[in-house]
Amino acid sequence: MRDGSLQLTVLGCATPYPALDNPCSGYLVAAGGTRIWMDAGSGTLGSLQRHVGLDELDAIWISHLHADHCADLLTAYYGALYADISLRAPIPLYGPPGIADRLAGFLTNGPTRSPIESAFEIIELCDGHATAVGAVRLTTRAVEHGMPAYAVRIEAGDRSLAYSGDTTPCDNLTTLAADCDVLLCEADSQTEDPAHHTPEQAGDTARSAAASRLIVTHVGRSLTPSQAAARAAERFSGPTEYASPGTTYLI
Numbered sequence: 001m002r003d004g005s006l007q008l009t010v011l012g013c014a015t016p017y018p019a020l021d022n023p024c025s026g027y028l029v030a031a032g033g034t035r036i037w038m039d040a041g042s043g044t045l046g047s048l049q050r051h052v053g054l055d056e057l058d059a060i061w062i063s064h065l066h067a068d069h070c071a072d073l074l075t076a077y078y079g080a081l082y083a084d085i086s087l088r089a090p091i092p093l094y095g096p097p098g099i100a101d102r103l104a105g106f107l108t109n110g111p112t113r114s115p116i117e118s119a120f121e122i123i124e125l126c127d128g129h130a131t132a133v134g135a136v137r138l139t140t141r142a143v144e145h146g147m148p149a150y151a152v153r154i155e156a157g158d159r160s161l162a163y164s165g166d167t168t169p170c171d172n173l174t175t176l177a178a179d180c181d182v183l184l185c186e187a188d189s190q191t192e193d194p195a196h197h198t199p200e201q202a203g204d205t206a207r208s209a210a211a212s213r214l215i216v217t218h219v220g221r222s223l224t225p226s227q228a229a230a231r232a233a234e235r236f237s238g239p240t241e242y243a244s245p246g247t248t249y250l251i
Contacts (some may be wrong), residue, residue: 006031006136006159006251008184010243011047013217015188016068018043022245024068025218027163027184031156034058034134038152038163045072045079047246055085059133060120062095063165064149065102070095073120074106080119092133093120094140096148125150127172141176143167146195151176159251162211166218168194169201177209182251184243186218187228196220199228203235211236217243 007030012023024041028051035052037044037060048054054076062070073093079085093099100122107114116122123131127142127150137155142148145166153176154161162177164185177183183206188196197205199216206214214236219228225242233240 006154006156006161006181007248008161008182008215008251009051009248010217010245011044012041012245013219013243014041014043014068014245015218015220016066023047024071025063026069026072028052029136029154029161031154031159032135034136034156036061036133036136036138036154038154039063039069039165040072040076041068042071045076053085054079054091055087057091058136059092059094061138061152062093062099063151063163064145064147065096065099066147066166069166070099073103077103077107077114077116077119081115087119090117090119090121092123094123094125094129094131094138096150097124097126098148099124139176141172143173144170144195153177153180161251162209164197164202164205166196169197169205174205174208177205177211180209180211182213182215182249183209183211184215184217185232187216187223187232188218188220190220190222199223199231200235202228203232203240206232206236206238206240211238213238214240215243215249216240 009028011026023043026044129140187199
């Protein structure tokens with residue numbers, strides 16, 4: 001990897017449940033030896049291990065608490081504490097407010113709360129949250145999904161990736177993605193929706209943000225990947241493609 005570059009690996013992008021060869025939403029972002037698991041939808045923990053172990057992660061970042069974006073945190077917890085992994089320290093976990101209690105609510109099976117914080121160092125996100133993880137800078141903005149939800153801009157050197165999470169088009173996302181090298185934008189909906197982008201709206205967001213490249217992801221079951229990419233490209237003149245599972249993109 002050249003200095004200052006980012007790598008984005010698509011672990012999966014199916015919604016709202018995994019497909020045969022496509023887990024739900026999850027991505028591995030890597031730069032300068034730093035590795036971040038971005039969203040942890042159903043099935044993505046298996047795909048993640050083709051590239052990195054849980055004990056080799058520098059952080060996990062979660063956009064919102066729908067199962068197709070976070071469910072594999074549950075099995076990651078078991079892996080981190082009760083299997084063949086020995087953590088040097090809890091894995092930093094950036095997520096929406098209340099994420100620890102949501103996990104504990106599922107994982108606790110008796111009178112004593114499961115020790116979520118032994119597996120994960122919880123950092124709750126808020127609008128405008130900014131931090132550095134190793135070689136990577138992360139800036140988070142709140143987006144519009146009918147629940148606490150976030151988009152993120154990831155920067156390493158002079159390279160930048162913006163990820164929409166799940167959201168209808170909104171000013172915070174457009175501002176966050178301004179002049180980014182790659183916009184990874186959901187294109188879930190066949191028609192306009194208060195919680196998601198259509199492919200055309202993904203193209204509009206990329207154009208308004210002056211993104212250099214658009215990768216559509218989280219394509220709903222009523223669309224094919226090729227349809228989603230083609231429809232987005234009607235509104236955005238830059239390179240446009242589908243987030244193909246298993247693919248690694250050099251940014």
